[in-house]
Amino acid sequence: DEIRAFAREIVVKEIEKHAADGLGRVDYALASGGATVMKHSEPYSVGKGSSWFYMTNRNGVHSNAEKMLRPSFGEPGQCFPLKGSSGFVQIKLRKAIIPEAVTLEHVAKSVAYDRSSAPKDCRVSGWLQGHDAIDIPVDTKRMFLLTEFSYDLEKSNAQTFNVMGLPSSIIDMIRLDFTSNHGSPSHTCIYRFRVHGHEPNSVSMMAMQS
Amino acid sequence: DEIRAFAREIVVKEIEKHAADGLGRVDYALASGGATVMKHSEPYSVGKGSSWFYMTNRNGVHSNAEKMLRPSFGEPGQCFPLKGSSGFVQIKLRKAIIPEAVTLEHVAKSVAYDRSSAPKDCRVSGWLQGHDAIDIPVDTKRMFLLTEFSYDLEKSNAQTFNVMGLPSSIIDMIRLDFTSNHGSPSHTCIYRFRVHGHEPNSVSMMAMQS
Amino acid sequence: DEIRAFAREIVVKEIEKHAADGLGRVDYALASGGATVMKHSEPYSVGKGSSWFYMTNRNGVHSNAEKMLRPSFGEPGQCFPLKGSSGFVQIKLRKAIIPEAVTLEHVAKSVAYDRSSAPKDCRVSGWLQGHDAIDIPVDTKRMFLLTEFSYDLEKSNAQTFNVMGLPSSIIDMIRLDFTSNHGSPSHTCIYRFRVHGHEPNSVSMMAMQS
Ligand SMILES: [K+]
Ligand SMILES: [K+]
Numbered sequence: 335d336e337i338r339a340f341a342r343e344i345v346v347k348e349i350e351k352h353a354a355d356g357l358g359r360v361d362y363a364l365a366s367g368g369a370t371v372m373k374h375s376e377p378y379s380v381g382k383g384s385s386w387f388y389m390t391n392r393n394g395v396h397s398n399a400e401k402m403l404r405p406s407f408g409e410p411g412q413c414f415p416l417k418g419s420s421g422f423v424q425i426k427l428r429k430a431i432i433p434e435a436v437t438l439e440h441v442a443k444s445v446a447y448d449r450s451s452a453p454k455d456c457r458v459s460g461w462l463q464g465h466d467a468i469d470i471p472v473d474t475k476r477m478f479l480l481t482e483f484s485y486d487l488e489k490s491n492a493q494t495f496n497v498m499g500l501p502s503s504i505i506d507m508i509r510l511d512f513t514s515n516h517g518s519p520s521h522t523c524i525y526r527f528r529v530h531g532h533e534p535n536s537v538s539m540m541a542m543q544s
Numbered sequence: 545d546e547i548r549a550f551a552r553e554i555v556v557k558e559i560e561k562h563a564a565d566g567l568g569r570v571d572y573a574l575a576s577g578g579a580t581v582m583k584h585s586e587p588y589s590v591g592k593g594s595s596w597f598y599m600t601n602r603n604g605v606h607s608n609a610e611k612m613l614r615p616s617f618g619e620p621g622q623c624f625p626l627k628g629s630s631g632f633v634q635i636k637l638r639k640a641i642i643p644e645a646v647t648l649e650h651v652a653k654s655v656a657y658d659r660s661s662a663p664k665d666c667r668v669s670g671w672l673q674g675h676d677a678i679d680i681p682v683d684t685k686r687m688f689l690l691t692e693f694s695y696d697l698e699k700s701n702a703q704t705f706n707v708m709g710l711p712s713s714i715i716d717m718i719r720l721d722f723t724s725n726h727g728s729p730s731h732t733c734i735y736r737f738r739v740h741g742h743e744p745n746s747v748s749m750m751a752m753q754s
Numbered sequence: 755d756e757i758r759a760f761a762r763e764i765v766v767k768e769i770e771k772h773a774a775d776g777l778g779r780v781d782y783a784l785a786s787g788g789a790t791v792m793k794h795s796e797p798y799s800v801g802k803g804s805s806w807f808y809m810t811n812r813n814g815v816h817s818n819a820e821k822m823l824r825p826s827f828g829e830p831g832q833c834f835p836l837k838g839s840s841g842f843v844q845i846k847l848r849k850a851i852i853p854e855a856v857t858l859e860h861v862a863k864s865v866a867y868d869r870s871s872a873p874k875d876c877r878v879s880g881w882l883q884g885h886d887a888i889d890i891p892v893d894t895k896r897m898f899l900l901t902e903f904s905y906d907l908e909k910s911n912a913q914t915f916n917v918m919g920l921p922s923s924i925i926d927m928i929r930l931d932f933t934s935n936h937g938s939p940s941h942t943c944i945y946r947f948r949v950h951g952h953e954p955n956s957v958s959m960m961a962m963q964s
């Protein structure tokens with residue numbers, strides 16, 4: 335009976351985490367929370383060249399881009415495919431935050447047709463854009479390198495990487511650069527990218543409490 | 545080995561429940577089952593005033609209203625936001641049923657940006673509308689108070705409340721009134737509302753069997 | 755502590771399987787993977803006769819047909835309903851594969867309004883169509899009977915059946931015929947149909963390795 339109670343406790347806790355977006359961690363890059371893809375390298379399309387024209391909105395962002403800011407629910411294909419083995423995506427976060435970690439997710443090994451399109455070597459940087467017009471070039475002096483990592487096909491399909499050298503600055507824009515993938519010469523698929531952190535106010539409040 | 549078998553049994557059962565819409569209980573207010581929102585208090589919109597006009601259908605029901613009759617899958621933002629800290633929603637159930645319980649769900653604490661928009665004090669009533677025209681005012685004498693409750697931020701995010709004073713009457717319309725929320729002055733978010741019960745026929749059949 | 759570790763290990767493994775599309779098995783009939791419904795018997799519609807016209811695409815395939823090639827996430831109603839107690843669906847797979855098994859899924863018992871619309875006796879056949887025009891009648895000599903089974907309402911809601919008499923031939927088209935259902939005189943609902951197997955290349959590679 336004690337064992338049963340033990341087991342049930344663990345199960346309920348783990349399922350709760352699973353039900354809470356898989357990780358149980360707030361994501362400031364979630365589309366349904368207000369984040370959006372602002373810019374990206376050339377997307378990969380299986381169809382004819384003309385589809386690119388029809389699939390983009392006014393700002394040149396592909397209609398599939400938002401898929402990387404939404405849950406995938408274990409489905410192969412629910413990703414944003416970019417051309418080649420290197421590229422980038424720039425995301426406007428829901429709010430200005432102090433970033434703590436990022437999570438890169440690919441489809442699970444057990445249901446994947448092919449995982450050679452998974453990103454491999456990645457670099458994540460962030461900056462505070464505020465209400466600047468989108469057309470103004472980003473002042474690279476204000477950019478912060480948040481983390482560099484390599485996505486490992488042998489580990490869990492959602493891999494979290496902490497921001498280096500905390501405490502960090504406030505950011506509302508984030509950029510994921512991938513410089514290699516796991517073998518596909520044609521394209522790289524981004525299933526989901528999450529950004530974890532806290533809002534500046536809550537920090538000040540914590541500081542005041544201690 | 546026995547322990548392993550024990551543990552697996554519990555796990556499989558709990559995951560089954562989780563996979564079965566989280567609770568493993570029939571929901572007669574589910575949109576994909578045929579239920580619809582018929583009426584509601586003023587919705588909350590972040591954008592300009594004109595959006596209200598574009599976002600409503602012919603009956604004055606907001607296009608986001610149905611979100612409260614669909615699963616949220618752990619995503620913040622998959623809710624129907626109403627203006628202020630009090631308001632209501634009226635739902636036509638899939639079928640006339642004898643109600644047993646209702647479930648109010650908010651986003652899980654671990655992935656929420658802010659939970660001050662969760663409803664707090666609630667009252668649920670129901671009635672049998674049948675094929676009456678929608679415009680005819682509801683005869684309040686026919687309305688039944690089903691339950692009153694307070695949504696608790698410290699408990700599980702899906703909270704079920706039994707109908708008071710069973711056995712109850714047959715209803716096909718239900719109304720959720722919230723008179724307070726957890727602190728937001730601007731709006732209250734309803735992630736999901738479910739209605740549990742049984743169809744009249746199955747009752748009669750049960751009575752006949754005993 | 756050892757028991758805790760045991761339990762957690764089992765839980766994490768089972769949740770991983772659950773998160774990986776429920777079964778943790780590759781599905782070559784998944785819509786998001788590129789599979790499509792090519793043909794089916796008369797669909798069942800609740801509304802007026804005219805809806806049939808509006809709900810079909812150019813090839814006479816109903817817009818709801820693809821629901822059977824997508825996850826249902828425990829929601830009743832997320833299915834493709836066909837008229838009567840017998841009928842069929844023909845699916846073009848994502849790729850030519852050597853089939854190993856198929857899975858037929860209905861909504862879970864605990865959340866279902868009524869399960870009399872579940873298919874019962876089924877027959878699955880497959881063939882290689884390649885780039886033949888769709889209009890050319892299938893040469894029945896090339897068709898393979900893959901399996902015959904009966905969907906059991908008392909078992910798990912996703913039921914997997916192995917292909918009989920392996921090793922089998924390469925196919926890219928599959929046809930599910932149901933000859934009876936669990937009691938509904940009006941219609942039969944197909945929640946999801948999956949096709950498992952492997953790509954011809956990977957077999958040759960395995961053969962070369964051994
Ligand atoms: K996704
Ligand atoms: K919802």
Ligand SMILES: [K+]
Nearest residue numbers: 821824825826
């Ligand atoms: K489905």
